[in-house]
Amino acid sequence: MNRIQSKQKEMRRLNKERNFSEKSKAFLENLRLYLFSKGKNSAEIEDIIEELEVHLLEAEKSGKPIEKIIGKSPKEYMEMVSDEMAIDYRTWIKYIAFIILGSFSFTIFRDLLKGSLSYSVLEIVGHIAIGIIFIISVFIGFKYISTTNQSIKKQGLILFATPSKRPGPLFFSFSFVYSPTFNLPASSSHGFDF
Amino acid sequence: MSTTQMLKGILDGCLLAIIKNKEVYGYELAEKLESYGFHAFSEGTIYPLLMRMQKEELVTSTLKKSTAGPRRKYYSLTQKGEAELELFKERWNYLQTNVNRVLSHESDTKQAKGDEKAE
Structure with a gap:
């Protein structure tokens, strides 16, 4: 049942896209991203x-421009819509827990295999x-991308370069700060990359 | 856009009145408003309003298939919505009569003053 429904949805989407202007499509994608970054359901x-x-x-069928619908500023319109929607804290907490646990699981699993499971408070x-x-930073990146009109290349640069590389140096500098002050088991003292 | 500012509270009442007469979907609502003479506002502004009205349980919505393209969301009035519409009518009549009284009276007196000076 569900599979059929999703297939139908996909078909409908394809049909729609055939006569849907780029501008409208882009706006809807941006709106989706914006609302997602605002933590909506x-x-x-x-x-x-x-x-x-x-x-x-x-x-579009009757020849109205998109500005007639969403006004001159898409950002303002997106904010208007966003203001009427409640924030979905449950999902947010789920995301955060998943990401943190996910990143933890790598270190934990590796240390488990090495046989040394001990972490300092600072580490945790x-x-x-x-x-x-x-x-x-990822969510800020999403919000920034969705409200400013950038080329695809620039968007990719913002999304993949800025936020996703941030943990790297952070992890590095972090291991640098604590290792001299805390006496940790040898196994976990240089284990802070993904 | 001072018209939009003034419209804010009033549009709610207009939407309720249109929905009361007939189950409608968003585009139809916008068209109706336009046909009554509201040309200046951006049509999309009705959706945040509809969302709020739905949250306040003034309207309910059902998704219906359409022959051409995606499903449409049809709105209908709840009992609470009907009560709200009545309240809106009262408030509007009150506002309208008073504003009209102010405007017509004040412009009259101005003319009268002007007449005095001329004499």
Whole structure:
């Protein structure tokens, strides 16, 4: 049942895309990204996207420009929509927990295999802090991309270069700071890369 | 865009009134508003309003298939919505009569003053 539904959805999407202007498509994608970065519920996001899709399609058919629908500033409009939606804290916490646990699991698993499972408080707190900084920077990156009109190349640069490389140096500098002050087991003293 | 500022609270009431008469979807609503003479506003502004009205349980929505393209979200009024519409009508009548009274009276007196000076 679900598979059929998703297939139908895909078909419909393909059909729609055939007569849908680039501008409208880009706007809807940006709106989705913006609302996601604002931590809104994904079902609700899809709801409003679908509704706007209908509207934009019909407006295009009768020859109205997108500005007639969303006004002169897409950013302002996105904010307006966002203000009416509640933040989905549950999902947010899930994401954060997954990412932090995910990054933890690498170190834990490796150390488990080595047979030395001991971490300092600094290590644990640092790990969580870096995880949170990483998540926040990614979400800020999302929000920035969705509200400014950039070329695909620039968007990729922002998304993949800036936020995702940030943990690297952070992890590095972190291991540099603590290792002289704390006497840690040899196995975990240089293990801070992903 | 001072018209949009002034429209903010009023548009809610207009939407309720249109939805009350007939189950409508977003695009239809925008078209209706336009046909009544609201040309200046951006059509998309109705969606945040509809979202809020739905949260406040003034309207409910159902998704319906359409012959051409994606599903449409149709809105209908709840009992609470109908009560809100009545309240809106009262408030609007109150505002309208008073604003009209102010404007017509004040412009009259200005003319009168002008007449006095001329004499």
